[in-house]
Amino acid sequence: MCDDEIHQFEGTVRVAETSLSRRGFALSAAAAASLSASLAHAQATVVEKDVDIKTGDGTADAALFYPQGKGKWPAVLIWTDIxxxxxxxxxxxxxxxxxxxxxLVPNPFYRKGRAPSVTEGLDFSKPDDRPKFMALAGSVSAPGAVEKDAPIFIAFLDAQPQTDKKKGAGVQGYCMGGPLTYRTAAAQPGRIRGAGTFHGGGLVTKTDDSPHLLIPKMKAEVYSAVAANDDQRSPTDKDVLKKAFADAGKTASVEVYAGCNHGWCVKGSAVYDEAGAERAWAKLTDLYKRNLV
Structure with a gap:
């Protein structure tokens, strides 16, 4: 994890929410109602299982979800934030x-322990806890880690009787999960057809293994939603991404969310923005509808 990623994650726990205008409150209330309805529907119609997946580095604990009833559906892998x-x-x-x-939502830190105990009691806003978070993140951001894990996780999804392997698969990631999403799309180009990143940290770096350098290897359509404060801190990153996608002839969209700060898509973060999160979710589902066919 680079310094920029540390600063980006700090934004999720330290930046206070601004006061809402009347219009903003109305939008937020509407988004909240939509979200509540969606979650209630999901609770009633989805099968949820805790699963263990053997990898070359141990056993990854994960959560598996699929619709109730008979049928087959496209597969999606979700990478969490830190x-x-x-x-x-x-x-x-x-x-x-x-x-x-x-x-499938795996515990990305399975090499260090099972969820939720691996992060239980940790608070990124406490200086003494940051090295512990960074050690966890380093276990999955290390060179080769995702390249080993992603094929195993996708293969696990494909082995489920509910998965339609004839359709493309998707991957999405938040914060540190942004680079993991790019690396997954590059490592599994034959399966990943839609990829979304939301306030992804470190998509563009000055190192030889910067995630944006993997774009030519991808076959997925990519949607990258950028936090306003991330864009302020690194204003050229979006342009680097857009150029890399254009140079590689890929279909992609890179969008800065005005007024939404790093972490806005994750409910419970200090900067969670309901209206912005719902807009990002709508973009994600449109991406999957176009490509996971």
Whole structure:
């Protein structure tokens, strides 16, 4: 994890929410009602299982979701933020499954321990806890880690009787999960047809293994939603991404969300923005509808 990623994650726990205008409150209330309805529907119509997946480095614990009843659906892999596998990401998996997908949300830090105990009690805003978070993140961001894990996770999804392997698969990631999403799309180009990143940290770096350098290897359509404060801190990153996609002849969209700060898509974060999160979710589901066919 680079310094920029540390700063980006700090935004999720330290930046206070601004006061809402009357119009903003109305939008937020409407988004909240929509979200509540979606989660209630998902709770009633989705099968949820805790699963263990053997990897070359141990056993990854994960949550698996799929619609009730007979049928087959496209597969989606969700990479969490630095907080790891926890209820808010289970809610995301459940909600997405209710829309017609077989969804896997792995504990990205399984090499260090099982969720939620691996992150239990840790607080990124406490200086003493940051090295512990960074050690966890380093276990999955290390060179080769995702390249080993992604094929195994996709193969696990494909082995489920509910998965329609004839359709493309999707991958999405938040915060540190952004680079993991790019690396997954590059490592599994034959399967990944839609990829979404939301306030992804470190998509563009100055190192030889920068995630944006993997774009030529991807075959997926990519949607990258950028936080306003991330864009302010690194204003050229979006242009680097757009150029890389254009140079590689890929279909992609890179969009800065004005007024939404790093972490806005994850409910419970200090900067969670309901209206912005719902807009991002709509973009994600449109991406999957176009490509996971």
């Amino acid at each position: 907080g790891g596998l926890r209820p808010v990401f289970r809610d995301m998996g459940r909600r997405l499954a209710a829309q017609g997908y077989v969804v």
